[in-house]
Amino acid sequence: MNANGSIQTVINNKIAVITFSHPASNSFPSNQLKALTEEINSLSDNDEVTIVVLQSEGTGAFCAGASFDELLAVSDLETGKQFFSGFANVINAMRTCKKIIVGRIHGKAVGGGVGLASACDYAFATETASIKLSEIAIGIGPFVIEPAVSRKMGKSATAEMSLLPTEWKSAQWAFEHKLYAQLFANDAEMDTALDKFTAQLAGYNPEALYEMKKVLWEGTENWGQLLYERAGISGKLVLSDFTREALNAFKKS
Template sequence: MITTGSISTVIENNVATITFYHPASNSFPSKLLQQLTDELHLLSKNTNIALIILKSEGASTFCAGASFEELLAIKTQEKGTQFFSGFANVINAMRTCPKLIIGRIHGKAVGGGVGLAAACDYCFAMDSSDIRLSEIAVGIGPFVIEPAVSRKIGKTAFTEMTLNPMEWKSAQWALENKLFTEVFSTSDSLDKRLLAFVSELSAYNPLALEAIKKVLWEGTETWDKLLNERAAISGALVLSTATKSALQKFKK
């Protein structure tokens, strides 16, 4: 049985903080992806909030991406496409959400975790928040998250990450390549700056903030179709013998 993890939201003043958790390094099974998508849609309609903070629990890994346990359980292309559509739906929910989304990337991010960071509008991270796109090493590829990641770091840097799937890129590299916006040496300094940032930003005209959000995501209007097409590519590849074997090795 796949442990589902949790999604929780706390609203304080006019800022909503979404926290996700899974015991396997904050990875995402499909049910948790759906819960996060639903929560983003719900908060999108809440006129009492101006900003959203996205974070995860723990002190080590921010997000390990897709649930290997669930990936190994996929038996049909339909189920594979459905699973990877979960990441597509989350990214599109973040993209179309009228609230600016601020990421708190407290630790390492792998695969879909990098995609989540890229879909945030502004990212605070720790200097230990290394990143990696390991998908090609397990026989698939970062197809669904590519548009969001490339939008932030550019196709050249995305290629560098994708074709070196076993190489961790440092938080400084992520900062220099614009995935992270600010990087800190301690969690205390990160949270102090994050609090000051959201307190100031959330006091501005909410209509102006929503208008800025639209401008920031101009040119992504085709992503509903595009990301689902990418999910179908991964959904087919995950059935291959090579991918199943590689997933087993990574899981161990």
């Protein structure tokens, strides 16, 4: 695994599989967020692609969210806003992508990882794919990803996760609250179903799929502004003494 993380895409039979990786539990520093945004935007305009699958490398966590090291390095408001805008950029790229995006969630997702799963149009998961929104515990909040999470799961589920930031919610709970469309006992069963599902989707009319995608995301047109306003909130809070102390404590634990 690349020490700085990587974004790799393989295209086969009109299905593009994006695999992201990072040695720190597949977390996202700014360069990774930028690379993923650019890749999704590129695939959106690729006529050789009908379906996009988003997955992460390995058998551990699906995604641990934001890079703690980079959060600790934030020293001014503009840098903080720019960092959290990275997640805003990815979610907006997924939202406006002309292709249906299918998530493959094989393990735990925290914070921004839950946001990525929520921004998928359809998600497969295994029983190990528990979720947690831990942001309040470190003095910030899931502000940038909240619109995506609430759109998929509802405000009540988002509140339940956000206000219990140290508690894991099971994959079954996430399935019952509509984050995951299908849930499987293990990776092998998930991959068999995922391959069948994406192969079938890839054979449909791309224009019809794109029109369906637009329908699915109706009412989110303001996210181009909203998510960046939310990034500003997080960027301000990450500079607080509470957050600095909490991040350092988390890092030492």
